[in-house]
Amino acid sequence: xxxxxxxxxxxxxxxxxxxxxxxxxxxxxxxxxxxxxxxxxxxxxxxxxxxxxxxxxxxxxxxxxxxxxxxxxxxxxxxxxxxxxxxxxxxxxxxxxxxxxxxxxxxxxxxxxxxxxxxxxxxxxxxxxxxxxxxxxxxxxxxxxxxxxxxxxxxxxxxxxxxxxxxxxxxxxxxxxxxxxxxxxxxxxxxxxxxxxxxxxxxxxxxxxxxxxxxxxxxxxxxxxxxxxxxxxxxxxxxxxxxxxxxxxxxxxxxxxxxxxxxxxxxxxxxxxxxxxxxxxxxxxxxxxxxxxxxxxxxxxxxxxxxxxxxxxxxxxxxxxxxxxxxxxxxxxxxxxxxxxxxxxxxxxxxxxxxxxxxxxxxxxxxxxxxxxxxxxxxxxxxxxxxxxxxxxxxxxxxxxxxxxxxxxxxxxxxxxxxxxxxxxxxxxxxxxxxxxxxxxxxxxxxxxxxxxxxxxxxxxxxxxxxxxxxxxxxxxxxxxxxxxxxxxxxxxxxxxxxxxxxxxxxxxxxxxxxxxxxxxxxxxxxxxxxxxxxxxxxxxxxxxxxxxxxxxxxxxxxxxxxxxxxxxxxxxxxxxxxxxxxxxxxxxxxxxxxxxxxxxxxxxxxxxxxxxxxxxxxxxxxxxxxxxxxxxxxxxxxxxxxxxxxxxxxxxxxxxxxxxxxxxxxxxxxxxxxxxxxxxxxxxxxxxxxxxxxxxxxxxxxxxxxxxxxxxxxxxxxxxxxxxxxxxxxxxxxxxxxxxxxxxxxxxxxxxxxxxxxxxxxxxxxxxxxxxxxxxxxxxxxxxxxxxxxxxxxxxxxxxxxxxxxxxxxxxxxxxxxxxxxxxxxxxxxxxxxxxxxxxxxxxxxxxxxxxxxxxxxxxxxxxxxxxxxxxxxxxxxxxxxxxxxxxxxxxxxxxxxxxxxx
Numbered sequence: 092x093x094x095x096x097x098x099x100x101x102x103x104x105x106x107x108x109x110x111x112x113x114x115x116x117x118x119x120x121x122x123x124x125x126x127x128x129x130x131x132x133x134x135x136x137x138x139x140x141x142x143x144x145x146x147x148x149x150x151x152x153x154x155x156x157x158x159x160x161x162x163x164x165x166x167x168x169x170x171x172x173x174x175x176x177x178x179x180x181x182x183x184x185x186x187x188x189x190x191x192x193x194x195x196x197x198x199x200x201x202x203x204x205x206x207x208x209x210x211x212x213x214x215x216x217x218x219x220x221x222x223x224x225x226x227x228x229x230x231x232x233x234x235x236x237x238x239x240x241x242x243x244x245x246x247x248x249x250x251x252x253x254x255x256x257x258x259x260x261x262x263x264x265x266x267x268x269x270x271x272x273x274x275x276x277x278x279x280x281x282x283x284x285x286x287x288x289x290x291x292x293x294x295x296x297x298x299x300x301x302x303x304x305x306x307x308x309x310x311x312x313x314x315x316x317x318x319x320x321x322x323x324x325x326x327x328x329x330x331x332x333x334x335x336x337x338x339x340x341x342x343x344x345x346x347x348x349x350x351x352x353x354x355x356x357x358x359x360x361x362x363x364x365x366x367x368x369x370x371x372x373x374x375x376x377x378x379x380x381x382x383x384x385x386x387x388x389x390x391x392x393x394x395x396x397x398x399x400x401x402x403x404x405x406x407x408x409x410x411x412x413x414x415x416x417x418x419x420x421x422x423x424x425x426x427x428x429x430x431x432x433x434x435x436x437x438x439x440x441x442x443x444x445x446x447x448x449x450x451x452x453x454x455x456x457x458x459x460x461x462x463x464x465x466x467x468x469x470x471x472x473x474x475x476x477x478x479x480x481x482x483x484x485x486x487x488x489x490x491x492x493x494x495x496x497x498x499x500x501x502x503x504x505x506x507x508x509x510x511x512x513x514x515x516x517x518x519x520x521x522x523x524x525x526x527x528x529x530x531x532x533x534x535x536x537x538x539x540x541x542x543x544x545x546x547x548x549x550x551x552x553x554x555x556x557x558x559x560x561x562x563x564x565x566x567x568x569x570x571x572x573x574x575x576x577x578x579x580x581x582x583x584x585x586x587x588x589x590x591x592x593x594x595x596x597x598x599x600x601x602x603x604x605x606x607x608x609x610x611x612x613x614x615x616x617x618x619x620x621x622x623x624x625x626x627x628x629x630x631x632x633x634x635x636x637x638x639x640x641x642x643x644x645x646x647x648x649x650x651x652x653x654x655x656x657x658x659x660x661x662x663x664x665x666x667x668x669x670x671x672x673x674x675x676x677x678x679x680x681x682x683x684x685x686x687x688x689x690x691x692x693x694x695x696x697x698x699x700x701x702x703x704x705x706x707x708x709x710x711x712x713x714x715x716x717x718x719x720x721x722x723x724x725x726x727x728x729x730x731x732x733x734x735x736x737x738x739x740x741x742x743x744x745x746x747x748x749x750x751x752x753x754x755x756x757x758x759x760x761x762x763x764x765x766x767x768x769x770x771x772x773x774x775x776x777x778x779x780x781x782x783x784x785x786x787x788x789x790x791x792x793x794x795x796x797x798x799x800x801x802x803x804x805x806x807x808x809x810x811x812x813x814x815x816x817x818x819x820x821x822x823x824x825x826x827x828x829x830x831x832x833x834x835x836x837x838x839x840x841x842x843x844x845x846x847x848x849x850x851x852x853x854x855x856x857x858x859x860x861x862x863x864x865x866x867x868x869x870x871x872x873x874x875x876x877x878x879x880x881x882x883x884x885x886x887x888x889x890x891x892x893x894x895x896x897x898x899x900x901x902x903x904x905x906x907x908x909x910x911x912x913x914x915x916x917x918x919x920x921x922x923x924x925x926x927x928x929x930x931x932x933x934x935x936x937x938x939x940x941x942x943x944x945x946x947x948x949x950x951x952x953x954x955x956x957x958x959x960x961x962x963x964x965x966x967x968x969x970x971x972x973x974x975x976x977x978x979x980x981x982x983x984x985x986x987x988x989x990x991x992x993x994x995x
Contacts, residue, residue, distance in 0.1 A: 094138035095189040097131070098122040110135045112207030112267040117381075117402050124380045126373075128399050131271035132189045133207065139242055139265055142182060146172050150246075154261045162251050169246040178235045186238075190230065190270065201227045201273035201339075204237040206244050206266055222250060222266075226305065227273055227345050234270070241268040274398050275339060276391030278361050279304035282370055284378040285385030285408040286318060289877045292385055292413055292863060294326070295319040295371045299361045301352055302336030304389055304400070312337060312349075315361050319371040325364060332358055370397065377402050383414040408874060415866040420475050420482035421511045423860050426946055430927045432479035432853045434710040435846060436798060439821035440791075441481065441707070446470040447589070448596045449491065455546065455597060456539045458494050466494060477862070479853035489517040495539055546601045547608075554779055557598035561786050564591045568793050570697050570715070573800035578829040581797050592790055599783040606776035613773045616766055620757045627897050627986045631750035632770060633777060634899075634958045635743035640782040641956045644699040645933050648721070649736060651691050652728035661688060665729050670722040678718065695721065701792025702785070704912075704931040709795045710818040716799070720934070723916050727938035730919045734937050742961040746900065781930075788930065801825060812840060819846040890992075893968055895943070897988035898954035901963030903941040904993065909977040910935070922983060926972055936960055941983050943990060945969055965990060 096106050096115070101123050108116045115133040122128050140147050150169050157165045178186075190198065206222035223244035225237040244250060245266035254261055280299035285292040300307050300314040307314045313331040320326045333352050340348040362370075370390065377399065378386050385408040389400040429441065450470055453463055463470075472487045546553060565588070573581055617629045655661045665673065677685045677692060700715035714721050728734065755763055802817030810828065811817065817825065820843065827833035835842055859875035866872050908921035922941040925932070933956050936942065942957055947966035957964035963985030971990070975981060980993040 094135055094141060095185060096133040096135055097189060097193045101125060106133070106135075109265075110137065110267070112136070112269075113403070114205065114207040114401055115267060115269050118269070118271075120380060121377065121399060121402060124376075126377060126380070126399055127397055129272040129274050130193050131269055132193050134186065134238060134268045134270070136265035136267050138182075138185075139267065142178065142242070143173070143176055146176055151262065154264060157251070157261050159255060162255065163248055166246055166248045166251050170243045173239060173243040173246070176239070178239070183235060186235070186270070187230070194272070198230065199272045201229060201275075201345075202234065203269075203271045203273045204228050204234065204241055205269045205271065206241040207269050208245055208250075208264075208266055223247075226303065226347055227339050229345060233345070238268050238270070242266050271400075274391050274393050274400070276303045276393055276398075277301070279307065279389075279391035280314060280361075281307055282374050282388045282390060283385065283405055284374045284388070285405050285411075285413075285874075287387075287405055287407060290408065290874045291876050292408060292411065292874060293321040295374055297362070297367055297370055300331075300333055300336060301356065301361055302338045302350075303347070304391060305337045305347060317362070317367050319367060323368050323371060325367060328360075330358065330360055333361065366392070366397075373397060373399070378413070383412050384409055385411070385413070411863075411865045411872055411874060413865065415872075417486075418864040418868055419485040420477060420862045420864065421485055421860065422480060422482045422858065423511050423946070425474075425481055425483055426858070426860075427927055427929055428707050429481040430705060430708075430929070431858070432850060433476075433481050433708055434818040434850070435476075435821055436818045436825075437707070437709045438474070438476045438481055439823065440709060440794065442471075442474045442476075443822060444593050445473045447593055448600065449473060451594070451596055452600045453491065453494055455542065455600065456495060457542050462494060466491070469494075475868075478856055478858070479850060480858045482862070483511065485511070486517065543601075543604065546597075547605055550598075550601060550605055550779070553601060554598045554783065557595070557783070558786070560595065561592060561790075564588065565789060565793060568796075569789070571793075571796060573797055576800060578801050578804050581801055582826060582829055585794065585797055588790060588794065599780075599786070602776060602779050602783055605772070606780050609769055609773040609776050612769050616769060617754065620754060622753055622757065624897075624986055627900055628750050628753055630898055630954070630958060631746050631900060632754070633747075633774060634750075634961070635740070635747035640778075640785045641930050641933055642960065644695075644702050645937060645956075645960070646736060647695055647699065648724050648934050649728060649734045649937060651688075651695065652725050653733060654691070655688065655725065656729060656733060662729060665722075665726055670719045670726070673722050674718060692718070692721065701788050701795075702931055702933075704929065706788050706929060706931040707791050709791070709798055710815070713792055713795060715792070715796070720916070720931075724934040724938070727916070727918050727935070731938055739961055743958070746958075746961065784930070798825070801829070810836070810839060811843060816843045816847075819843045819850070890974070892992070893971060893974070893990045895965045895971075895988045895990070896947075896967035897964075897985055898947075898966055899942075899957040899962055899964035900986040901941070901961070902982070902984050902986075903963050904980065904982045905940045906978055907943075907975045907981050908939070909972050909975070911972070922981060924972055924975055930956075936962055941985070943968060943971060943975075943983060945971055 096111050096119075098119055103119070103123065105119050105123065106116055111119070111133040115131075118128055118131055143150065149172060153165050153169055203224060203226050205224040208222060223241050225240070228234055228237050245264060251261065253259075254264075278299055278301055280297060281304065282298070283296040286294035286296045288296065295318070297317045297319065298307055298314040299317075300312050302312075312335055313333055315331050315333070316327075316329040317325050318327040334357060335349050336352050337347050337349055340346045342348075373390075374386065374388055377388060378384065381402065381404070385405040386402045387405045388402045391398050391400060429437065450463055454460065469487045469491045472484050473491070475482045475484045568584075576584070613632070614626075614629055617625050617632070622628055655665055664676070668676065676682070677689050696714050696718060700718075701713050703711070703713045703720060705711040706713065754766065758766055798817055799814065802811065802814035805811045805817060805828065806814040820828075820839070824833065824835060824839075828836060828839070833839070859877070861876035862873050863876065864871075864873040903922060906921045907924050908915075908918055910916055910918070910923050910925045916935055918935060918938040920938070920940050922943060923935065923939040924943045925945070927946040928942075928944055936957060937960065939962065942962055942964040944964070944966045945968055947954060954964055954966060963983055965983060965985060965988050968990065975990075975992065982991045982993055983989070
């Protein structure tokens with residue numbers, strides 16, 4: 092029937108969107124797939140043109156001259172033209188005949204009449220709320236009036252404004268309309284097959300309320316919400332107090348009204364768990380019909396049966412195809428080592444070292460060298476570099492884990508080992524038969540576990556040998572600036588360190604596993620004891636371990652500051668002079684009166700100069716190159732007053748003993764012995780981890796000095812314009828330039844200039860914690876997983892109270908000091924609020940009364956050191972540096988993890 096479209100059978104071709112509009116086309120696609128769509132027909136754009144007759148030329152003329160300035164009168168004139176146009180008897184008969192064919196003898200008593208724009212419900216443009224829909228319409232004269240109003244709504248002021256704002260053309264606009272069987276929904280809602288709140292395409296968000304869905308779409312009615320994971324588990328539930336519902340206005344015999352929900356249903360779930368999962372499964376089926384593009388689906392349930400009323404792409408996720416291979420990138424842990432934008436040199440250096448280290452790790456667990464070599468691409472891509480940030484490529488990490496037996500058993504272990512906060516699910520490549528699992532996989536798993544346990548038993552011996560070998564190889568170069576070396580000599584030394592230090596990184600790897608195992612076991616044992624604030628007690632048990640490596644630089648600064656305070660003339664000098672003035676007076680002259688302070692500071696820089704803020708980023712200067720941060724720390728300590736190290740140590744011991752008393756009183760003698768065994772090893776593992784990680788800081792520091800000299804040499808040779816330009820080259824590019832086999836030598840300045848420009852631009856961009864890439868990574872088809880919208884920390888409705896992860900106990904009330912970089916570090920007893928920290932921040936800690944950090948965990952450097960120093964600390968407060976004002980008064984409780992705003 093010309094001008095009318097309806098789905099005669101599932102073999103019917105899908106109509107052209109230009110004929111029926113986006114909404115109707117999507118209904119046709121679902122109908123062909125056998126999905127439960129209420130029966131319907133479409134009045135096509137051809138029908139609209141015939142309905143308007145000669146008036147269509149007037150509409151086109153008005154649209155051709157339409158712009159932002161005259162949009163209001165143009166809209167009024169077009170709507171007026173439509174509203175005065177009458178349906179001819181033949182057109183009315185055509186509509187009614189079409190309904191008779193669709194519904195045969197079972198004509199419903201009511202219909203919904205909805206607009207369907209040509210570009211509506213597309214991947215880019217939803218037109219949500221811009222066009223009219225009319226519910227509970229009888230098949231009488233009112234039906235034609237509502238169709239006319241749907242036609243007119245395509246030219247309403249809001250629809251025309253939407254078109255202009257989205258850059259859509261106005262010329263040739265033609266509306267279609269849908270007449271659909273009205274379902275009197277008992278329960279209705281909206282479902283998203285990709286969670287639009289956080290962009291997580293693994294999650295389905297289901298919203299539901301009593302009555303029809305109009306109230307949810309308009310925001311008039313409160314709805315229940317559920318998040319369903321990709322394994323059909325319900326991971327989050329929010330049950331609203333549902334006082335009202337939209338339903339049929341039976342008194343008028345048409346339209347809708349808002350009535351009260353029966354008292355016994357107000358706080359009850361509107362859907363059962365079975366219905367939620369059934370909806371989620373149906374949603375995935377619909378998503379598949381539309382090419383695996385996440386869908387925004389309206390649905391209702393009548394007498395227990397689900398009906399799909401419409402589906403359109405989730406606009407913010409419409410660019411992806413979930414059927415393509417997915418790559419998951421995550422930086423929630425590695426950002427502690429490489430915060431912010433990182434140079435190409437640092438990334439290429441770190442990436443190569445990760446590859447070397449984890450090849451060793453898998454060899455350590457019994458994987459053959461041949462098998463490791465056959466998976467070279469996995470180890471090469473453990474790290475990724477996106478918009479100047481370093482990410483873990485979780486696909487590569489999990490593929491690597493599949494080299495070990497028992498992947499299905501230990502895959503969940505991977506995320507905990509890496510410190511990422513969101514669980515990842517990756518399917519094993521290839522299925523494993525039960526027979527193979529028994530005969531091969533389990534024995535290999537036992538063998539790997541045996542080798543790991545053997546290394547655990549020898550951890551002290553392995554660590555001592557590693558440290559001895561490390562210092563034997565590196566000690567001659569700790570203070571070396573390589574000024575007398577040419578680039579080939581530096582390159583040979585670099586290869587020496589690769590072979591004799593980085594390629595023998597066994598001890599840190601084993602100890603990281605050792606830490607994870609015993610810290611995890613300690614946490615489970617404490618949690619099982621029914622103790623209030625169990626996490627805080629676990630943290631307290633790890634206090635008072637003596638001088639762990641991360642605290643040694645700070646303790647040394649405290650001793651230097653105490654000595655300075657004992658000499659009034661020197662104390663006054665540090666009080667009155669700036670950092671630059673102090674550097675010139677003390678380090679750049681040979682004045683005898685400053686000989687002792689010069690000696691102490693130079694000894695400190697020699698021993699701890701590589702321990703600095705952003706210490707693993709090669710482009711960031713260490714204290715050996717720029718000692719300003721050391722002088723800032725000394726000035727801070729002198730402002731605050733004397734720090735009593737003995738008192739600090741006693742405080743740490745007291746916290747530890749109180750925690751032990753809480754735990755031991757809950758344990759039987761036998762369990763106490765087991766708990767003590769685990770506790771001793773957890774403490775040792777964490778202490779060893781800090782010392783072994785300082786080795787990493789030192790080798791990065793030596794390599795920084797080497798690359799700095801290479802940059803100076805290349806600059807002197809006229810190959811680069813500035814010695815710091817070396818940071819914008821990859822390690823392999825540098826090697827090729829030095830060895831005379833570079834293909835970029837003639838354009839190296841252009842490449843550096845481009846990368847420097849990108850580096851500056853990337854500084855202003857936010858860095859998402861997690862990203863999903865679909866298809867080839869170079870296609871850049873990805874979504875950013877928004878962790879803040881997922882409420883990573885609790886915030887009360889007033890925005891004045893926040894709850895994060897408690898790491899070190901204590902109550903503090905003080906001013907907040909936002910510290911994002913070294914030049915923000917002028918501190919005097921405030922609560923330091925930072926995005927992230929690394930071990931180089933530790934010298935700031937004695938200058939503050941408390942620490943609040945956006946990133947981190949109970950095992951991060953900041954947490955470990957803060958516990959040692961007895962400084963209240965809370966981590967995991969995403970976005971807190973933007974929620975708290977610099978200088979406002981706040982209260983923090985390091986036991987409960989709660990931060991409260993007092994002023995501001």
